[in-house]
Amino acid sequence: MKEKVISIKGVSFQYPDQEAFALRNVSFDVYKGEWLAIVGHNGSGKSTLAKMLNGLHYPSEGTVSIGGYALIEENVWLIREKLGMVFQNPDNQFVGTTVQDDVAFGLENNGVEHSAMQERVFASLEKVGMTAFLNQEPHHLSGGQKQRVAIAGVIALRPDIVLLDEATSMLDPLGREEVINTVRELNENEGLTVISITHDLEEASRADRVIVLNEGMLYTEGTPERIFQLDRELLNLGLGVPFAVQMSQLLTDAGLQLSRRHFNEEELVKDLWTLNFEK
Amino acid sequence: MMEKMIVGRYLPADSVVHKMDPRAKLLFIFGFVIIVFLANNAVTYAVLGAITCLIVLLSRVKLRFLINGLKPVLILILFTFFLHVFFTKEGDILAQIGFLTIYKGGVIKGVLISIRFLLLIFVTSLLTLTTPPISVTDGIESLFGPLKKLKLPVHELALMMSISLRFIPTLLDETDKIMKAQMARGADFSSGSIPERVKAVIPLLIPLFVSAFKRAEELAVAMEARGYKGSEGRTKYRILQWSTRDTIAMFLLVALCAALFMLRS
Ligand SMILES: Nc1ncnc2c1ncn2[C@@H]1O[C@H](COP(=O)(O)OP(=O)(O)OP(=O)(O)O)[C@@H](O)[C@H]1O
Ligand SMILES: [Mg+2]
Numbered sequence: 001m002k003e004k005v006i007s008i009k010g011v012s013f014q015y016p017d018q019e020a021f022a023l024r025n026v027s028f029d030v031y032k033g034e035w036l037a038i039v040g041h042n043g044s045g046k047s048t049l050a051k052m053l054n055g056l057h058y059p060s061e062g063t064v065s066i067g068g069y070a071l072i073e074e075n076v077w078l079i080r081e082k083l084g085m086v087f088q089n090p091d092n093q094f095v096g097t098t099v100q101d102d103v104a105f106g107l108e109n110n111g112v113e114h115s116a117m118q119e120r121v122f123a124s125l126e127k128v129g130m131t132a133f134l135n136q137e138p139h140h141l142s143g144g145q146k147q148r149v150a151i152a153g154v155i156a157l158r159p160d161i162v163l164l165d166e167a168t169s170m171l172d173p174l175g176r177e178e179v180i181n182t183v184r185e186l187n188e189n190e191g192l193t194v195i196s197i198t199h200d201l202e203e204a205s206r207a208d209r210v211i212v213l214n215e216g217m218l219y220t221e222g223t224p225e226r227i228f229q230l231d232r233e234l235l236n237l238g239l240g241v242p243f244a245v246q247m248s249q250l251l252t253d254a255g256l257q258l259s260r261r262h263f264n265e266e267e268l269v270k271d272l273w274t275l276n277f278e279k
Numbered sequence: 280m281m282e283k284m285i286v287g288r289y290l291p292a293d294s295v296v297h298k299m300d301p302r303a304k305l306l307f308i309f310g311f312v313i314i315v316f317l318a319n320n321a322v323t324y325a326v327l328g329a330i331t332c333l334i335v336l337l338s339r340v341k342l343r344f345l346i347n348g349l350k351p352v353l354i355l356i357l358f359t360f361f362l363h364v365f366f367t368k369e370g371d372i373l374a375q376i377g378f379l380t381i382y383k384g385g386v387i388k389g390v391l392i393s394i395r396f397l398l399l400i401f402v403t404s405l406l407t408l409t410t411p412p413i414s415v416t417d418g419i420e421s422l423f424g425p426l427k428k429l430k431l432p433v434h435e436l437a438l439m440m441s442i443s444l445r446f447i448p449t450l451l452d453e454t455d456k457i458m459k460a461q462m463a464r465g466a467d468f469s470s471g472s473i474p475e476r477v478k479a480v481i482p483l484l485i486p487l488f489v490s491a492f493k494r495a496e497e498l499a500v501a502m503e504a505r506g507y508k509g510s511e512g513r514t515k516y517r518i519l520q521w522s523t524r525d526t527i528a529m530f531l532l533v534a535l536c537a538a539l540f541m542l543r544s
Contacts, residue, residue, distance in 0.1 A: 077508070081506065085505075091449055091494070093497070093501035095501070096445065097412070097445045101516060106506055108514050109505060109507045110506050112514060137445075138448075138449070139452065153505065157505075157506070
């Protein structure tokens with residue numbers, strides 16, 4: 001049995017002066033070292049859930065436990081050291097005037113000794129491939145680079161879990177790729193647990209496991225392969241299946257022997273043009 | 280272009296003045312601004328002028344950049360100069376144009392006051408030209424540190440300053456974008472009467488304010504998520520280093536002050 005790092009049991013949440021519940025009776029676990037994607041339509045409660053995991057909201061009902069700590073006010077600073085968060089807008093989370101100042105911000109907040117700080121800043125920037133930009137000001141960076149700096153700022157605190165709330169949704173395809181690859185490397189090499197909240201099913205297809213939220217409730221969970229087989233059901237939930245997945249489905253239906261269902265276009269194209277080589 | 284005016288003023292270089300502790304620079308300028316007002320004759324002005332030239336040379340800042348910093352206040356300098364020339368009634372009469380009488384004393388006074396202005400502007404622009412804004416903020420925070428005992432939120436004010444500095448280019452970009460968006464819808468920012476122009480700015484300001492508030496809110500959440508809980512228990516990444524050259528600068532300031540007291544008439 002894998003080790004649980006987050007356990008959510010029967011959680012409901014209602015915003016003050018709001019009638020509907022933003023989360024309703026949600027339960028699931030997150031395991032150490034996995035990459036979990038959470039998908040859902042606009043307003044399905046993804047951000048609410050993310051903020052709860054970082055102690056920015058507390059459940060109205062149910063319990064949340066993160067890294068062995070129950071989510072209550074006394075533990076909130078401990079939890080924030082265990083779970084780092086990257087937000088959607090690259091600009092609105094960049095606090096420092098330069099890249100290194102921004103990475104150091106979290107370290108300063110947590111009272112890390114000055115002697116240890118520099119090394120940790122450099123090491124984190126190294127891991128996201130941004131060492132060349134040490135003294136760069138934020139307005140000279142691309143969106144993808146800013147998000148990588150944000151990730152560096154999070155991992156400098158050596159958390160067990162990184163939570164990305166639509167961290168790639170404001171980026172162009174190149175920036176998106178950049179950020180996802182950075183996260184993938186951290187997940188594989190450092191054993192970091194990743195929770196990525198996303199609209200983008202193609203991004204979700206890279207995860208080990210996918211959770212689908214619908215109107216504040218957990219709709220289903222499973223491997224990306226299993227989730228994409230829901231096809232029409234996903235469309236009804238306001239989630240489009242990625243083009244490559246639809247295409248490979250149609251091609252298979254039309255009798256083509258594809259090596260497998262593809263999640264991204266590049267793989268599909270490669271499979272298609274090498275299809276007849278062996279003959 | 281606006282960006283250059285506000286934040287792009289810092290010119291990185293490797294000079295003694297660049298390497299000085301921002302606190303020393305701030306203290307020196309504070310002292311210098313007071314000392315300048317002690318000067319009241321040719322000798323004292325010459326001494327101050329010489330010191331200013333020395334600092335400019337040491338900083339290796341090109342004269343062009345100093346002159347640029349002068350432009351916005353040139354009108355003010357000219358205005359005070361002519362004010363003194365026309366309204367001081369001292370010494371011999373130099374010329375008489377219509378109802379205006381120009382006295383020798385007035386011209387001398389006008390020239391001296393203008394030099395005083397120039398010296399002040401040169402020295403203060405040198406601060407921004409040789410010190411990154413963030414270091415100025417750090418210096419101010421450190422110098423005002425003792426005021427924390429009086430419950431003055433020194434750390435918070437310094438953080439506010441540095442966040443404002445960080446967001447100036449972002450907001451300028453945004454202003455530019457909104458301006459273009461409104462222009463695409465037919466807004467006209469560059470013609471019409473003054474009330475019309477003021478009115479035209481409103482559709483620019485409102486979206487800008489809305490977005491600034493949204494940014495502020497998101498930034499606050501992000502800061503909290505990254506463990507920001509006020510100045511307590513916080514360490515600092517940037518540490519200011521006071522070295523011998525800073526002490527020397529302070530001695531120079533004291534010596535300058537003494538010299539001016541002796542030389543002034
Ligand atoms: N601060 C708030 N106050 C009141 N209600 C809110 C607040 N934030 C979100 N809600 C409501 O809670 C519900 C869930 O919102 P949430 O932001 O969690 O959705 P989301 O899945 O993140 O959506 P998106 O994909 O648009 O980011 C929505 O119905 C929303 O209107
Ligand atoms: Mg959201």
